[in-house]
Amino acid sequence: MSAPSPNLVQPLRWQGDHLQVLDQRQLPQSEIWLQCRNADDVAAAIHGMAVRGAPAIGIAAAFGLVLAARASEPLAAAAQRLNAARPTAVNLRWALARLMALGTADAAVLVAEAQAIFDEDLQQNLTMARFGADLIEAGSRVLTHCNTGALATAGHGTALGVIRTAWADGRLAGVYNTETRPWMQGARLTAWELQREGIPSRLIADAAVAELMRTERIDWLIVGADRIAANGDTANKIGTHTLAIVARAFGARVMVVAPSGTFDLETADGSAIPIEQRGAEELTAYRGQQVAPAGVAAFNPVFDITPATRVDALVSERGVIRDPDATKVRAMMA
Numbered sequence: 001m002s003a004p005s006p007n008l009v010q011p012l013r014w015q016g017d018h019l020q021v022l023d024q025r026q027l028p029q030s031e032i033w034l035q036c037r038n039a040d041d042v043a044a045a046i047h048g049m050a051v052r053g054a055p056a057i058g059i060a061a062a063f064g065l066v067l068a069a070r071a072s073e074p075l076a077a078a079a080q081r082l083n084a085a086r087p088t089a090v091n092l093r094w095a096l097a098r099l100m101a102l103g104t105a106d107a108a109v110l111v112a113e114a115q116a117i118f119d120e121d122l123q124q125n126l127t128m129a130r131f132g133a134d135l136i137e138a139g140s141r142v143l144t145h146c147n148t149g150a151l152a153t154a155g156h157g158t159a160l161g162v163i164r165t166a167w168a169d170g171r172l173a174g175v176y177n178t179e180t181r182p183w184m185q186g187a188r189l190t191a192w193e194l195q196r197e198g199i200p201s202r203l204i205a206d207a208a209v210a211e212l213m214r215t216e217r218i219d220w221l222i223v224g225a226d227r228i229a230a231n232g233d234t235a236n237k238i239g240t241h242t243l244a245i246v247a248r249a250f251g252a253r254v255m256v257v258a259p260s261g262t263f264d265l266e267t268a269d270g271s272a273i274p275i276e277q278r279g280a281e282e283l284t285a286y287r288g289q290q291v292a293p294a295g296v297a298a299f300n301p302v303f304d305i306t307p308a309t310r311v312d313a314l315v316s317e318r319g320v321i322r323d324p325d326a327t328k329v330r331a332m333m334a
């Protein structure tokens, strides 16, 4: 993996015989690299959220399959275990299918394809960032959710890539990001990336969005996606749908930014997208510290579905769709 910029944050490093994964659970306090030496190490890193973000887990899974090939393991079984690590982000299935479609167990061939997925992701992010930034008027204020930056991708980011490029253009008068409970990807990761880039931003509690929009004009809510169905319905980090509803209520527009590997044309609409449910302890405790009464039950879906009707612009490396619907999505992905 070649870094395009010396300052680039990277979530993954291929080392020839193993994959290094930056443990995002420890950020921003510590930068600890995990050594994944086989496919199951990679699956555990994905399931355990050491690496997260749809494009990054797709890339990690591709290198996981390379490790299986190097160990002469049956690839179909390894692909199945990697794919099961997280159910919502379709990039996982997409990246594994791309390697499996080569019809070879030759690790050298598979590593070249995994590297190609990595390199393409970075290029696609730069292309999408330009498309997205061009939608943003000078003097705009934007809000983003979760972490969609370099940590979630091969670099630059999807929604955060648009914000980076728009900031470099001088278009932005303000950047806000949510803390993104319960994993705090916004507070821990997005705020860290923005700070490292020298982009001034303000953190808000997830619950502060309506008050933010009542008191400040916010022009765009800009988010990524884990899966986009054929009709443009979008699965993304829990809370995205709430933010989209509030954004619409206050006249802010909603931009979803994702590469073509996030589009799932086999899934007709959002109702068929599997939503990952995680354990109650993610809500009842924080980093091992009990918050809620012991034994309390919880409902913890970690993604939600924003209907296409609440999205103003869907941006991929292939272009921009305004007011997405099935016909427009099919045309862009053809």
Ligand code: MRU
Pocket (backbone or CB within 6 Å): 052, 053, 054, 055, 089, 145, 146, 147, 148, 149, 152, 153, 157, 158, 159, 185, 223, 224, 225, 226, 236, 237, 238, 302
């Ligand atoms: O649970 P996570 O942290 O993997 O969720 C990540 C998101 O929801 C992102 O918005 C999405 O994967 C797009 S990342 C470019």
